[in-house]
Amino acid sequence: MSKPLILVSNDDGIIAHGLKLLIELMKDLGEVIVVAPDGPQSGMGHAITIGNTLRLSKTDHFEGITSYQCSGTPADCVKIAKGYVLKGRKPDLVVSGINHGSNTSISVIYSGTMSAAIEGAVEEIPSIGFSLCDYAADADFSHVKEHVVKIAEQVLAHGLPKGVALNVNFPPKQKAAIKGIKICRQTRAKWQEEFDRRIDPNGRQYFWLTGSFIHQDNGEDNDEWAIANNYTSVVPVSFDLTAYHAIAALNKDWDLNG
Amino acid sequence: MSKPLILVSNDDGIIAHGLKLLIELMKDLGEVIVVAPDGPQSGMGHAITIGNTLRLSKTDHFEGITSYQCSGTPADCVKIAKGYVLKGRKPDLVVSGINHGSNTSISVIYSGTMSAAIEGAVEEIPSIGFSLCDYAADADFSHVKEHVVKIAEQVLAHGLPKGVALNVNFPPKQKAAIKGIKICRQTRAKWQEEFDRRIDPNGRQYFWLTGSFIHQDNGEDNDEWAIANNYTSVVPVSFDLTAYHAIAALNKDWDLNG
Secondary structure, three states, X not given: OOOOEEEEEOOOOXXXXXXXXXXXXXXXXXXXXXXXXXXXXXXXXXXXXXOOOEOEEEEOOOOOOEEEEEOXXXXXXXXXXXXXXXXXXXXXXXXXXXXXXXXXXXXXXXXXXXXXXXXXXXXOOOEEEEEEOOOOOOOOOHHHHHHHHHHHHHHHHHOOOOOEEEEEEEOOOOXXXXXXXXXXXXXXXXXXXXXXXXXXXXXXXXXXXXXXXXXXXXXXXXXXXXXXXXXXXXXEEEOOOEOHHHHHHHHHXXXXXX | OOOOEEEEEOOOOOOOHHHHHHHHHHHOOOEEEEEEEOOOOOOOOOOOOOOOOEOEEEEOOOOOOEEEEEOOOHHHHHHHHHHHHOOOOOOOEEEEEEEEOOOOHHHHHHOHHHHHHHHHHHOOOOEEEEEEOOOOOOOOOHHHHHHHHHHHHHHHHHOOOOOEEEEEEEOOOOOXXXXXXXXXXXXXXXXXXXXXXXXXXXXXXXXXEEEEEXXXXXXXXXXXXXXXXXXXXXXXXXXXXXXXXXXXXXXXXXXXOO
């Protein structure tokens, strides 16, 4: 039996530590090909490059692994991998990450890491985004290896429901080992923005977007709860954004065609 | 009673025709404030600007209307409107558009227009993205005015379910008037990418992302059907991406904590 083909991408860029680790782990599970952004793309959401050109070049960053860097977003990387690099071969798995920072809760909609995974799911390829909930510059990724492999193995073995990608987050390394893996829902929360206004050397204003996380959810079945309690969280996410429950409500309440 | 406060943004940028029209229509419904990108931001998905600064400046593009242009994405525009420009006042309605081009079906996940509306919904403000399914350079927007106003009025009167924004698309102008408004679900479809590879004057390759729309959905309750049949489509969209139906399946099939 031929080895599964695994496409690896991320949003922290081709030289990120988390990407290197993910490649190392995937090498044992299949044939790995890498197409990653040539620089950081955090917060890019599901952006794609239209109205502008894309660069793509082969790299030798990873010994024994075919890898490319792309000037575009994470979603572009998956698209160009499928549409050009792989010349018609379809990956058996798309993995993205391991992101240096959390993508739990509402952060999923801003996440470049998850956009690569969702792009894979749109192409009907089982796809996973991995993120470590630790923003420290020297964050330790060593404790997540076992769960990365376990989850990738489960997805290779069982596939995923159609239209679903996985948003996997790991707690920061603690003295105790991670307690286990929880299948969760997305936590209700938002970012409370604060804009740090400054004046540049030419006297013009500019802003840094900062913010704090506002937790609005007391449940114990969500990803923030899992991370806070030292579990790995797995949220199945859909790219069908339809709020089905709202269709009947709108039809009932609205006077649209009168 | 004070007039409702209406925040207007878009992704085609501050000088786009569709933005001007939307401002004109909203002026009759409330007090309008505009914060829009200083240039085109199409395909930006739900990108936000982190790791880089934002510019914001007041403009006099629209007579009698307070307006700002921002160097960021549509989501940034809504964030900076709320976090800085409005100084704590909360809009009663966020409207985005009118986009020059379709945001039906899977395009919703790539859409800067919808990211502004979704950002409003995250802030618990009733929010609508409007798009015209016509890519012609001289696209005629005149036939959509009545429905823009009608839908905005319904949202101001009834609000929207929590966590829901509206993705509204209009058919291109035809001889016959638009038949009516349909509440729809998101069509199952994807883009089949094709990468147009070219060589620059320095001998290096570059790519244009192009593609064709692959319709995978025979239903008559979806937004593509509505547009094809000369209806305005309204899809309620959620920013809770959890695929709830998949949680039980994953718990059942997977051997995660053994």
